[in-house]
Amino acid sequence: MSQHSEHPNSARARIETRLAHLGRDPSSEHGVVNPPVYRASTIIHPTMEDMLAGAQRRYEQGAVTYGRFGTPTHFALEDAMAALDGGHRGMVLPSGLAAVVAAVTAFVGQGDHLLMADTVYGPARTLANGFLARMGVETTFYDPLLATDDLAKQLRPNTKLVYAESPGSYTFEIQDIPALSKLCRNAGIPLLMDNTWATPLFFPAIERGVDVAIYAGTKYIVGHSDAMMGVLVTTEATDGIVRRNLQDLGYSTGPDDVYLALRGLRTMEVRLTRHQENALIVAEWLQGRPEVERVMYPALPDDPGHALWRRDFLGASGLMGVLLKPVSDPAIFTMVDHLEYFGIGASWGGFESLVRLIPMQGYRSAVPWTSKSPCLRLHIGLENPKDLIEDLEAGFDRLKRAAEG
Ligand SMILES: Cc1ncc(COP(=O)(O)O)c(C=O)c1O
Numbered sequence: 001m002s003q004h005s006e007h008p009n010s011a012r013a014r015i016e017t018r019l020a021h022l023g024r025d026p027s028s029e030h031g032v033v034n035p036p037v038y039r040a041s042t043i044i045h046p047t048m049e050d051m052l053a054g055a056q057r058r059y060e061q062g063a064v065t066y067g068r069f070g071t072p073t074h075f076a077l078e079d080a081m082a083a084l085d086g087g088h089r090g091m092v093l094p095s096g097l098a099a100v101v102a103a104v105t106a107f108v109g110q111g112d113h114l115l116m117a118d119t120v121y122g123p124a125r126t127l128a129n130g131f132l133a134r135m136g137v138e139t140t141f142y143d144p145l146l147a148t149d150d151l152a153k154q155l156r157p158n159t160k161l162v163y164a165e166s167p168g169s170y171t172f173e174i175q176d177i178p179a180l181s182k183l184c185r186n187a188g189i190p191l192l193m194d195n196t197w198a199t200p201l202f203f204p205a206i207e208r209g210v211d212v213a214i215y216a217g218t219k220y221i222v223g224h225s226d227a228m229m230g231v232l233v234t235t236e237a238t239d240g241i242v243r244r245n246l247q248d249l250g251y252s253t254g255p256d257d258v259y260l261a262l263r264g265l266r267t268m269e270v271r272l273t274r275h276q277e278n279a280l281i282v283a284e285w286l287q288g289r290p291e292v293e294r295v296m297y298p299a300l301p302d303d304p305g306h307a308l309w310r311r312d313f314l315g316a317s318g319l320m321g322v323l324l325k326p327v328s329d330p331a332i333f334t335m336v337d338h339l340e341y342f343g344i345g346a347s348w349g350g351f352e353s354l355v356r357l358i359p360m361q362g363y364r365s366a367v368p369w370t371s372k373s374p375c376l377r378l379h380i381g382l383e384n385p386k387d388l389i390e391d392l393e394a395g396f397d398r399l400k401r402a403a404e405g
Contacts, residue, residue, distance in 0.1 A: 023080030038071035086207035096216020099230030106245035110136035119168025174305030181209025219349025223264035275318030296321035
């Protein structure tokens with residue numbers, strides 16, 4: 001058992017209990033409840049022989065050989081995330097996008113091809129169209145709603161991975177991940193998935209057949225909008241290749257940020273449960289508004305992805321899309337600029353509510369986005385939902401006056 005690994009019986013415990021106990025062992029830290037922040041670059045070895053042996057052990061679980069390869073602070077978060085996801089091992093990285101880059105580039109090289117969902121987070125698309133294209137890697141973007149048999153026809157002999165995100169960024173389509181996993185197993189290639197929206201609590205990705213689970217820990221894991229973080233969870237088969245690539249890329253994650261992520265993890269179930277409750281209340285209210293064309297949130301019974309979501313997910317987080325009936329940008333700005341409780345900002349997953357307008361142009365290519373309806377993204381935080389609804393209601397009044405104006 002490594003210093004911060006799980007109590008042998010705790011895999012049987014319920015999720016709230018596991019979140020409270022994973023990745024920490026007070027008995028080996030003088031009784032201190034939380035793992036301390038180890039700040040390190042150099043690691044001093046007792047002998048030259050030990051140092052040489054350390055270089056051989058650098059990829060081993062729990063091996064402390066150099067600051068960049070991780071300290072017990074990093075291992076605590078990595079072990080906890082791997083256990084939550086049903087995975088083999090975890091890796092922390094300095095941002096969610098760093099995790100995307102490290103995972104994808106581990107499996108492709110010049111002359112290779114990959115399949116990427118059309119609905120991925122924008123910078124993942126930019127990675128494919130920019131850096132990967134320059135390195136001679138070709139990407140086909142696929143419709144996330146395409147039947148898996150039809151997607152199989154897009155596999156080529158040089159296809160090296162499938163990259164999914166479910167629900168999709170901005171438009172929240174749910175993909176059939178178990179079916180995709182089967183397709184990838186048959187083709188002998190890994191399935192990578194950005195699972196930031198659901199977290200392992202609402203979608204244990206590795207248990208559902210994903211080979212590398214990707215997290216922007218910046219969102220719900222950190223949970224307080226005060227640190228950047230990425231996490232990867234691997235299977236036994238994918239771990240070595242991703243770990244070596246990560247070392248080649250030279251990433252190193254600050255231990256203070258890892259500490260904040262570990263602290264966030266302890267309350268993640270409580271926060272996500274409340275995000276879900278609040279988001280559903282606000283989403284249902286939005287559905288009744290005359291200004292709203294469609295609320296994109298898979299927990300809504302009439303959402304096109306609802307049946308799959310119910311089958312595979314254990315919950316829904318606080319992020320949703322809202323298509324407004326066509327209205328001018330200045331009218332939307334009047335609505336949004338004066339909201340009291342919704343901050344205007346990128347990112348999400350903190351305790352606070354956020355709003356932003358998503359310019360959909362350029363985000364889709366497999367199925368071009370033709371709608372003229374403005375797309376708002378709302379993150380529903382931990383405020384009282386009645387206050388959020390009153391705030392939005394006043395915003396819609398401003399929108400209406402500006403549109404009539
Ligand atoms: C779905 C998703 N994946 C990855 C990222 C990237 O995370 P980070 O901002 O930590 O690089 C984001 C950020 O918004 C995201 O929304």
